[in-house]
Every structure is written in C-alpha cells, then in structure tokens.
Amino acid sequence: MGIFDVMMIETRKILHEAEAGNHDKGDVVIKLKPGPEGSGIQLDIKSKVMALFGSQIRASVLEEIAEYGLTDLTLSVRDEGALDYAIRARVQTAIERAIREEQ
Amino acid sequence: MMEQLRRSRIYLPGNRPRMIQKGPGLGADAVILDLEDSVSPEQKDAARFLVSRAIKMIDFGLSEVMVRINPISHGGLLDLAAVLPSGPDAVVVPKCESKAEVQAIENIIKEAKLPKLIKILPMIETAKGILNAYEVACASPMVDAITFGGEDFTQDIGATRTKGGKEIFWGRSMVIIAAKAAGVQALDTVFSDLTDEAGLRRDTIEIKEMGFDGRAAIHPSQIEIIHECFTPTDKEMQYAVNVLFAAEKARKEGSGVAVVKGKMVDKPIIQRAEKMIKYAERLCVEIPAPTI
Numbered sequence: 001m002g003i004f005d006v007m008m009i010e011t012r013k014i015l016h017e018a019e020a021g022n023h024d025k026g027d028v029v030i031k032l033k034p035g036p037e038g039s040g041i042q043l044d045i046k047s048k049v050m051a052l053f054g055s056q057i058r059a060s061v062l063e064e065i066a067e068y069g070l071t072d073l074t075l076s077v078r079d080e081g082a083l084d085y086a087i088r089a090r091v092q093t094a095i096e097r098a099i100r101e102e103q
Numbered sequence: 104m105m106e107q108l109r110r111s112r113i114y115l116p117g118n119r120p121r122m123i124q125k126g127p128g129l130g131a132d133a134v135i136l137d138l139e140d141s142v143s144p145e146q147k148d149a150a151r152f153l154v155s156r157a158i159k160m161i162d163f164g165l166s167e168v169m170v171r172i173n174p175i176s177h178g179g180l181l182d183l184a185a186v187l188p189s190g191p192d193a194v195v196v197p198k199c200e201s202k203a204e205v206q207a208i209e210n211i212i213k214e215a216k217l218p219k220l221i222k223i224l225p226m227i228e229t230a231k232g233i234l235n236a237y238e239v240a241c242a243s244p245m246v247d248a249i250t251f252g253g254e255d256f257t258q259d260i261g262a263t264r265t266k267g268g269k270e271i272f273w274g275r276s277m278v279i280i281a282a283k284a285a286g287v288q289a290l291d292t293v294f295s296d297l298t299d300e301a302g303l304r305r306d307t308i309e310i311k312e313m314g315f316d317g318r319a320a321i322h323p324s325q326i327e328i329i330h331e332c333f334t335p336t337d338k339e340m341q342y343a344v345n346v347l348f349a350a351e352k353a354r355k356e357g358s359g360v361a362v363v364k365g366k367m368v369d370k371p372i373i374q375r376a377e378k379m380i381k382y383a384e385r386l387c388v389e390i391p392a393p394t395i
Contacts, residue, residue, distance in 0.1 A: 021149070024119070024121060025121055026124060082120055083120065083124065083160075084160070085120075085153075085156040085159070086120035086153060086157075089149070089153040089156040089157075090149070090152075090153075092152045092156075093148060093149040096148060096152070097148070
C-alpha cells in the first residue's frame with residue numbers, strides 16, 4: 001500500500017465528539033457530536049457574517065459532511081470570519097478526529 | 104530553464120488561516136507554509152488539511168509556494184500524503200542528512216504522479232548534514248537549492264548563537280560550496296532579531312557577498328530589506344556594464360585583454376558581470392549606459 005492510500009477512509013461513523021479550529025480572527029471552531037440513529041444532520045451556525053455568507057457556510061459544511069457519507073450528527077460552527085477553504089479544512093479535521101478511535 | 108528567484112522566503116505557520124491568507128500580499132519570492140516547528144504536535148493533522156486546502160484555493164501570485172514538512176520519521180509521510188495532491192511548488196525537508204532521505208522523498212513525489220514538477224529543498228541544519236551537504240545537493244534532479252538552518256545547527260553543535268555569527272560561518276560556507284559544486288542555489292537561514300533592522304541589513308549583505316542566493320524571513324517587515332540587499336547597487340551595476348563594454352571592445356579590437364579603471368578584466372569577472380546584468384533585468388532594475 002502506498003502512502004497515498006493512507007487517505008482512504010475505512011470507517012464513516014462518528015465514534016465520539018471532536019473539535020477543530022480556534023477562536024482567532026479569520027478562523028472557525030467546529031464541534032461535532034454523534035447523533036441518535038435517524039436524527040439526521042443538525043447544524044448550528046453562528047457567524048459575524050451570517051447575513052452575507054450564512055447560506056454559503058452552510059452549503060460548504062454540508063458538502064464536507066457529504067464527502068464522508070455521514071448521516072446522524074450534530075455540528076456547531078462558531079465562525080470568526082474564516083474563508084471558505086479554512087471552514088472546509090476545519091470541518092474535515094473535526095470529522096477525521098471524530099471517526100478515528102481515540103488513542 | 105530560468106533559475107527561480109529566491110531572494111526571500113517567508114515562513115507562515117501552517118495552522119493559522121489569517122497568516123496564511125496574508126501570504127499573497129507580502130511580496131516575498133516564496134512563502135513557506137510550515138507544518139514543522141510552528142505547529143504543535145496535537146495540531147499537525149489540522150495544519151495538514153488547512154495547508155492542503157490553502158494551496159488549492161489561494162492564489163499566491165508570483166510567490167513560489169513551498170511546504171516545510173516534518174522529518175520523515177516524525178509525520179513527514181503523512182504531510183506529503185496530505186499536501187502533494189494539492190500541488191505545492193516545492194517541499195522543504197528539515198534536518199536533512201543524507202542522499203537516501205532525499206531519494207525517499209523523490210520516490211514519494213514520483214508515486215504521486217502529479218501533473219507538475221515539484222522541487223525538493225533540503226535543509227542542512229545539523230553537523231552530519233553539513234558533512235553530507237554535497238551528497239544531499241546532488242541526490243536528485245528535483246533538488247534545485249539547499250538551505251542552511253542556523254538555529255538548529257547551532258544547537259546541534261553545542262554552540263552559542265551570536266550576532267556576529269562566527270559559530271555558523273563554517274556551516275554557511277560549507278552549504279555554499281556544496282550547493283555551487285552541485286549546481287544548485289544556496290539559501291541562508293533566518294535573522295531572528297525582528298527589532299534589529301540594521302543587523303538584518305548587515306548580515307544579509309554579508310551572506311550575499313559570501314555567495315548565498317537568498318535567505319529566509321520570519322516577519323513581513325524583513326522582506327523588503329532582504330530584497331534591497333539582494334538588488335545590485337548602482338555602483339555594482341555601473342561596474343558590470345563597464346566590464347561588459349570593455350570586454351566587447353577588446354574582442355572587436357582582437358585584443359585578449361580588457362581593462363577597466365586600470366585593472367585587467369578576465370573571464371570570471373566578465374561572467375560575474377553578465378550574471379549580474381541578467382539578474383538585474385529580472386528584477387527590472389534600470390541598466391545604466393557605460394561610462395568608459
């Protein structure tokens with residue numbers, strides 16, 4: 001197996017709570033929790049730029065969740081003015097942390 | 104192929120979005136998105152994802168985009184797996200000590216089958232690295248520069264870091280000689296004292312005179328000073344133009360010897376003058392008319 005296969009995701013189930021990001025300007029904090037089966041995706045988004053970019057933030061978060069095929073979870077977003085790439089990266093980090101067994 | 108301009112390379116912490124986003128406006132010849140020293144061990148995963156996305160989504164303009172990975176034995180493989188598919192311009196390899204390390208990274212880059220050429224910039228920052236600098240510089244066609252890391256080197260040899268830099272003089276010299284023998288660029292370490300602009304200027308002029316092609320910066324305020332130091336002065340430009348004029352005149356007259364200000368100008372001086380004029384043209388510096 002080559003190192004580029006490391007990126008293959010073996011499990012797509014939220015195993016535990018996870019968090020990513022910081023409350024610094026230009027960053028975002030993502031908190032992720034597993035939800036009961038059949039509860040769907042519950043999003044709680046707070047952003048200083050909610051009126052302008054709220055729907056875009058929501059779309060980006062949902063796209064990242066969809067990449068992993070996750071269904072039942074609660075995800076909160078506390079945005080400090082992060083750009084789209086940073087929001088996506090933080091969501092990805094939180095998911096990766098949540099789907100791996102805790103050390 | 105034209106040599107990459109690398110007067111300045113600025114380090115940007117790989118887990119700080121706001122600092123990464125400043126990269127395009129800094130005017131540095133290269134930005135180094137850092138996954139190593141500026142990222143705490145528990146945030147390495149977050150930084151990998153952030154840097155990978157940043158490379159894909161941020162336009163860094165004319166700045167070359169480099170990623171400093173962790174040592175291969177300490178997460179470097181995960182760094183490469185995460186960032187290579189995003190297509191950085193170069194991978195900076197810390198504490199590089201052998202040809203084998205460079206070749207291992209070369210193989211990984213080849214395995215990624217990327218649609219662009221990626222350069223490897225090994226950092227020479229240990230005593231063993233210094234002694235093997237030439238083999239590292241020659242290890243792969245992907246290496247087109249080696250860089251000196253003064254802080255780690257000082258620690259590795261048990262010396263004390265001083266403003267004068269006597270403790271790193273020999274290491275710097277070795278990196279320059281190894282790089283030039285291998286036909287690659289020699290790039291120098293950072294100047295750590297952010298408050299000492301005069302010291303940065305003095306040190307940068309000194310390393311340029313030693314033969315370095317550029318140096319690293321740790322703060323945006325250092326970039327302009329570094330660029331100024333690596334730009335030929337009016338006096339240097341005038342001399343170079345006069346040398347080339349005298350050489351051409353001597354050639355036309357069938358004379359083997361050109362003279363400028365009473366001093367003989369030989370082949371190495373002419374080559375240096377040609378190199379300086381080409382370099383000045385790349386920097387859009389005005390070329391003066393000959394005065395002889």
